[in-house]
Amino acid sequence: MTDPLADVVALLQPSMRFTKIVGAAGRWGVRRAEGGHPSYCAVLEGSCRLMAEGHAELVLEPGDFVLIPASERFTMSGMEAPAEREFDRLPVQLPSGEFRHGVQDAAPDVRFIIGHCVFGSPDAALLVSLLPRLVHVRGVPRLATLVELLRDESREQRPARDVILARLLEVLLIEALRSTVGTAASPGLLRGLSDPRLAGALRQLHGAPTRHWTVAQLAREAALSRSTFFERFNRAVGMAPMEYLLAWRMALAKDMLRRGADSIAEVAERVGYSSASTFSVAFARHIGVAPGRYMRDGYSEAGAAN
Structure with missing residues (x-):
């Protein structure tokens, strides 16, 4: 039987353009104030807050996956409300390659993988309009397994690590869309x-x-x-x-x-x-x-x- 979601995903041609592993401690905040590429976040450890334009605040927990298919404004922060100046501070890149927000010399309160994806389709604007404006998935065993694989891969410096992370994230993206069917998604396919x-x-x-x-x-x-x-x-x-x-x-x-x-x-x-x-x-x-x-x-x- 024809699968409309598979049809749309196949035409979208999703791929991961930019990915980084982030740790944060204390008071910190990140803001995307202008349009950019579609964004995603997979929480590995700890908790943080996500405020996306037009949506209620979300508290993200380990195993959660969020996809924002369109270019919308959002902020992320720790559980303690940050001062406005915290949103202007750039993260520090550690020797391990991980980025750090907030306090640099303490164990992170939260670790997550965040990045941008691109849709190779020349008709991406139409296809994205068929998807929810924000996808938040929690409590799905298959996604939790993928996030666990991401966590393990992110901790090691194995050969082809970046390739494996990119492929796992692509599968996670598609699984997240599939898992949203049956929920109270915004209008769309x-x-x-x-x-x-x-x-x-x-x-x-x-x-x-x-x-x-x-x-x-x-x-x-x-x-x-x-x-x-x-x-x-x-x-x-x-x-x-x-x-x-x-x-x-x-x-x-x-x-x-x-x-x-x-x-x-x-x-x-x-x-x-x-x-x-x-x-x-x-x-x-x-x-x-x-x-x-x-x-x-x-x-x-x-x-x-x-």
Whole structure:
């Protein structure tokens, strides 16, 4: 059966751009005030506080994993409220390679792995919009095992240590997204998949993107009336069913065009259009550039918008 979450993750092409092991003691604080790359944090030992814009404060504990897929502001600090000046102090890098916040000559109150990830997809903005704005996972044995492996690897200086850490973090990221299905996530694909009725329709849509779907057909797949399905889908996923279908088809088309393995006519057929000309008009309207130019110049989402 088609797995919509796997489809989105595969197109996102996540990888870890920057990772560091951090220890902190006493009063300390870190602030990201401007946009940046998607961020993640895996707590190895101790506790700390996370305040992300638009979310209630979280107290992070050992084994917790947090992913902020979009570029949003957040602060992290110790359990003691730091003075404002603490947020301006840069961490010190120790001989071991670990970074230290707060008191330098005391055992750390908390240790965590934090960093940035990148999404290689040219359609990352759309795909990220389908994910929750913040993913916080706790009490999931599989994730706890991965965090334990991270902890062990971070303590040793084995050969290829950085490669192993990067791969473990990639798996942890995907497991975190998967573990969020069924929770009260913000509107997006994961929340849609947590609704059994909508999940069936989403799987059908992803499994047959070339089919000439209507709202009525998708409502039948969900065993709901047309109006109930439309309202429920819009509320859970954050966009109307046909808008989602168009966005998904365009994401698939952009990936195919970027790879250059198919002609425009073949891409059109594979994403549900009856002709290359019809597809080209839809693609240009949605993306802002003709598919031939996109394929030739390798436009990114930002580039097309400009």
